[in-house]
Amino acid sequence: MTPRLDLPLLPMSGKTHGNRSAVTCHLRCGDACSIAAPNTTETSYFRDVAATALKRRTVVGTGVTVAALTALASAPAAANPTGAAPGRPRQLPFTPIAPQARTLDAVTVPAGYRWDAILRWGDPILAGAPAFDPAAQTPEAQAGQFGYNNDYLDIIETNRAGTTALLVCNHEYTNENIMFPPGTAAETVVRTAWAAHGMSVVELTRRKRGDVWTYVPGARLNRRITLDTIFTVDGPAAGSDLLKTKADPTGRTVRGTMNNCAGGTTPWGTVLSGEENFNQYFLATGTERTESRYGLSPTQDSRRWRDFDPRWNATSADYKNEPNRFGWIVEVGPTDPTSTPVKHTAMGRFKHEGANVIVNSDGHVVAYMGDDERFDYVYRFVSRDTMRPGNSPKARQHNLTLLSEGDLSVARFTGDGLADGVSDGTGEWIPLTRGGASMVPGFTIEEVLVFTRLAADAVQPTKMDRPEDVEPSLRSGRIYVACTNNTSRQAAQVDEANPRPLNKDGHVVEMIPTNGDHTANTFAWNLILICGNEQSAGRYFGGWTGPVSPISCPDNVAFDSEGNLWVSTDGQPAAIGLNDGLFKVPVDGPERGHVQQFLAVPSGAETCGPVIRDLEGSVFVAVQHPGEDGTYAAPQSRFPDYVPAGSNAAAGQFAGPRPSVVQVTRS
Template sequence: MAGQTHGNRSAVTCHLRCGDACFQAVPNPTQNTSETSYFRDVATKVLSRRSVVGTGVAAAALTAVPALPAAAKPGTGGPKPGGGHGHRHPLPFTAIAPAATTVDDVTVPVGYRWDPILRWGDPILRGAPAFDGARQTPEAQAGQFGYNNDYLDIIETSRNGTRALLVCNHEYTNEGIMFPPGTDPATVIRTAWAAHGMSVVELRRRRRGERWTYVPGAPLNRRITLDTPFAVDGPAAGSDLLKTAADATGRTVRGTMNNCAGGTTPWGTVLSGEENFNQYFRATGTDPRESRYGLSPTQDSRNWRSVDPRWDATTADFRNEPNRFGWIVEVDPTDPTSTPVKHTAMGRFKHEGANVIVNRDGRVVAYMGDDERFDYLYRFVSRDRMQPGNSPRARRHNLTLLSEGDLSVARFTGDGLEDGVSDGTGEWIPLTRGGRSMVPGFTVEEVLVYTRLAADVVQPTKMDRPEDVEPSLRSGRVYVACTNNTDRGKVGKEGPTEPNPRAANKDGHVVELVPGHGDHTTDAFTWNLFLICGDAASAGTYFGGWTGPVSPISCPDNVAFDSEGNLWVSTDGQPSAIRVSDGLFKVPVEGPERGRVQQFLAVPSGAETCGPVIHDRDGSVFVAVQHPGEDGSWAAPQSRFPDYVPAGGTPGAGQFAGPRPTVVQVTRTR
């Protein structure tokens, strides 16, 4: 999820999505004001050099970077035989025209169709009732597909391609759309708890290339909610900083929330990032360890503390409850009886997600972004090496890989010139190493629980909301989606200004990192600006060296790869930035079409494009359509996706007159 620069979005909606950090007219207590370098300053130097040496030379140099050994990654379009350029792509399409923000439909290219797989409220557990929007209960929602689907993967589980597992995050709730007026407040709160978390759902189809359908009540189906027990592992497990009146051990947390993006590991588990957790708590606001995370006395507009005191962090009993959120969690979708884990070794901040690659020495490396204006890019390197295969012994070992390792944060510089090519340089600054703190004045537990404050001390580079960060399994390069930052240039100054698009960065950009010597564990890297987004006619845009026509693109959020290594970018914020609906875009990262942006689909009114999954050799693309019609209300919905019950009409069984967040599959029709 994005949600920091929402233009004409209502203040109420912004607060529901992100808390007070979204508000443009008031100071943001979460915002990083430490004295570190700014990415804009560094990028300006590198861009000016690129204009001298020529974009063609820079692009050519990048294609010469040695590729890393490919690693198997379930559920993704990793390298396969026959990939590469010079032949017809398995998902040929003609780019669509940008869709108007009033279009309440999924717009796809000619020759394709879209179909819903799962909608909010669809029953997935055995015994769960059919969805009834007017009479929701916490018990019903706990057995139904949750709200605001975000990270998504479709993991095939049979050799003939007829069975799969759908794994999905449920980020947050919008109670004004979900519940009719007059619903009992306690029922609203407890139902919202059950609508958060994650879902695991079995899918079936008759043969490859067909559309998937979900299987209600299937053995592996699972709902993970704010009542699901989570184990805490890593160096901070059992720390006094994690103990509460309800958990004197500091090793068991009840639930997960605000789960945004994620990643699927090479050993078949799913990682999920806990992002804007601060908005659910009331806190004192007097402790910088709280305010640096956006905790304050006025954040909890949902008033969850009226039902459960754990949401009131002003009390001695639950002062540490916010410290138990903001982690990367790991779920085994193949074992519905397993206990999900929160990994403290990977640090605590507003995690967008985490994506893993196996380094050539067998250690695994996870890249992570902290989705806040002026916050940082992180890397985790496991202590142990991955064991190949899927034997019980190897699986048990690999499930511990994210429990111990080294955490570091990125610093970018702009003085890297090699062979006349304008690549920036950078380094990973250690926060922990060998189980020890590398930050003066911080214990290892403090580094991991208060990672933002520890990172401030070592002076990394402030980024423009780094969201999804994903390594290419084909080339080994890493792509960082920086969604936007309208405050760029305003830090230290009072009041808003009218900055230009680059200084204010309303459109965002994508950074390309190249690990030093092809080694993801080394502390050195080079980098380039791959995309500087916006309408191509706008000043300052850049598209990887491509100078031909492109689809306008703004506010990159999530990224994915197809079987040939092309980057696919989903967006969140285009309605405010360039006045068109959000969408999904294909962008080659190498070869003669490097940087050519082509729009594949657009989502309905008010929606964000989340969790893209590209199964191009199967003829399918999947997206999670999140928060359609988000600025509407129960009485006046601004979207009727996907059931399209007309105003005044009577919904059929399992239908709803208003919008429902939905997982969509797009397939070829010819």
């Protein structure tokens, strides 16, 4: 099924956490895959807690239901940054769409709405970049063009009229099997893929609020960040021997970022990006726990990047530490294309889905993060220093250091509190670092931060079902954890926070900081969604008992001005036979848990990076890996250009699929 190239390219998705077909699962290490989860430690699954708690639950014909939550009434509300008043008319009224079959190659939106692809893979964004030519790609061209497989997305307005903005986007990985025509030279494939990874910053313009955005080719602030971009390393592990290589004997400078998944935008205007499944690019022995715990092995690097750069060969003494230089949260200043991005070691190293921050009442910045792997953990970072308000040069310079020093902890969820009916559970943050020192016996501060998974194993947090996006609501202060799925969890491994064995549909956890304090050592929590379709055992929707849109495999979350949760999915085609989509879920009031589908993406695609601008009637999503199991010659999607087979494409178009950013507006 794959093009004949000068190297053996397997059909690949590039995600090692996935839930797709057997064609792509060999690189996903997920629920359709036989590769073992890296976390084989004997930490607690809280079986005793689960056994006690399940006796307090009501068992019905479809499975376990969750008790109604009353603690939400006491959850403190944060200031509403959008200014939306309670009870105001909704700006995104819609009738939920019908579920769309996995074979439908179309973007489906509600009646009264339209969609537009405002940026596509290969669109030229830097000055002098050529028009996209799918038949003759080059590394040089791709370095000036919009990258592949757009994921995290934000639209940051840059003037008061709302007519100019910066689009910031991650490019997670590449699907070489559908990108390159047969016979493309191996070196061209590899080096072009390097240039297609990373991030993009692109200027946008429009006439007035509510209009469709248009990108500005060659604009002054446009930027591509690739695997050749220089990053600075900061924090307690900067300069560590664990980060030094032949090319960087200082351990303080890294070339490039990759597998950038989700992220977040900070109150001081920078963008955070999570380096996720970096292990797939390296050849490694996998014999040491510091490697195997991160999925590094002798069989991961099917792309064979090591043939063209020795740094991808971690079996050599010169580059044994190169994998340690990936798996971080990176911070980018989108308004300064000359700035050097930073990798923050204080926030730990694992398969970061992303990081989202909230400013606590005392001014400390708190970041929540998920490690996207079966049986891995939820983390929290609390800054050492407090945020300075305003945008003066001194305040901005200070705020740019907030993520460089602070305390890292990991979550343990327990079932205490069920008996009193106040909440479904309580939990605690177990410290890994405090005041710049290790809190894990036997680990130095550098080891905790470089081998965070191993340090966390030692303190026995809760093993989760692939915690992906972890995001606080700026309106309510509650935190939402999207647990995508985990069909490897057995009945004996069920616990309160992960209530189903063989969990193919996933769930969403709602966390409530004690007294509204995001730096507190404890929290309450409940399960707001246990996803699935009508036949799914144990499905639950926040107390809502009416009809819902089928939803499976929650991945990214976002919020609108009213505080509603929006959930994008990754894995519905395999789990329930439906195209992935975007769903609105009220989290307060009588409609709490009422899942309503807003859009569906085309065949083979994942819905990523939702941005909800309900006050102006717009929604944005990144449509990633459409038609991922096809080939260049036989595409399984023609999104978004929809060039008919056998016809001549116009300049800059492609008969095959192109990952794209889509804006949905009211007609």
